[in-house]
Amino acid sequence: MMKLPKGTYKGLAKILGPLLLWMIAGWAAYPPLLDKISLAMGETVDIDEIKLLSYIMMTACAMAGIIFIIYGYTGKEVADAEINALNTEKWPCPVCLSPQPAEAKKCKNCGKNIIR
Amino acid sequence: MKSLPNLNHKYIAIALGFGALSTLLATWGEMGLMSDTLPILMPFTPRDSTPITILMAVLIAPFVEELAKPLGLYLINAEEKPNFTLKEWAFLGAMTGLGFAIVENILYGSTVADSGMETAGWLIFLRFLLPLHMIASAISGFGFGLWVKTKNAKYFIICLLIAMVLHGLFNLAATVIG
Numbered sequence: 470m471m472k473l474p475k476g477t478y479k480g481l482a483k484i485l486g487p488l489l490l491w492m493i494a495g496w497a498a499y500p501p502l503l504d505k506i507s508l509a510m511g512e513t514v515d516i517d518e519i520k521l522l523s524y525i526m527m528t529a530c531a532m533a534g535i536i537f538i539i540y541g542y543t544g545k546e547v548a549d550a551e552i553n554a555l556n557t558e559k560w561p562c563p564v565c566l567s568p569q570p571a572e573a574k575k576c577k578n579c580g581k582n583i584i585r
Numbered sequence: 586m587k588s589l590p591n592l593n594h595k596y597i598a599i600a601l602g603f604g605a606l607s608t609l610l611a612t613w614g615e616m617g618l619m620s621d622t623l624p625i626l627m628p629f630t631p632r633d634s635t636p637i638t639i640l641m642a643v644l645i646a647p648f649v650e651e652l653a654k655p656l657g658l659y660l661i662n663a664e665e666k667p668n669f670t671l672k673e674w675a676f677l678g679a680m681t682g683l684g685f686a687i688v689e690n691i692l693y694g695s696t697v698a699d700s701g702m703e704t705a706g707w708l709i710f711l712r713f714l715l716p717l718h719m720i721a722s723a724i725s726g727f728g729f730g731l732w733v734k735t736k737n738a739k740y741f742i743i744c745l746l747i748a749m750v751l752h753g754l755f756n757l758a759a760t761v762i763g
Contacts, residue, residue: 480672481727495714509704555735
């Protein structure tokens, strides 16, 4: 598999970071709300076990969220052209049939415009 | 939206709408896969339904749902051939996850409505506080973007697998402990 350029994952990190921080609120609310819901449904839950899971998940989400935000918002995000350059697919020019990159708008051989 | 210059409301609405519609596809797929694989995976029906619930939540649901959610992305790409950045694909992926979560959360809420509307409301609220579907779909949306740009499907498959594993682990924790 092709090696991706540096900074490729920054776009994803910018989306995931805030979502992971949002998830902390969910894990914080998990024990009291689950207790409330299960009581209303007439079921019992092991609240200590749930609290332990909640603390672990809150810590994990906070750490991952902060790491993603720092990674995403520092340094340079990869340029779109660098990712597009990884596309090695070639198509024949409709006029001279010489192989051209899939994204090419103009044939490098005959100079005609390529309409796809 | 300055940081997402190529996205407009149309694309966001398509992603949200098809994310919501994909719940139907996922439900149908889950039921079909469950009825086909259960006799093989569990030839003797256990007295306790817990293993079936775990199998459904940890293996079948993540597999089917993560495959169904990017439906809107496939259609946007097939119809419009947009030139989105990877961040925009990841954002659209998160929107399909949000659309899916809206319908799924309401469905889950309706299953506990017998215990009162307040209980249903709390369950829906709690589920909205845990944006797992948005996180998993953002990852698969990012992979979809890499696939579109590099024409290498491996990136999408890897991201889809990561999303499925993440979803499965989350469901395992919620089913076994919660």
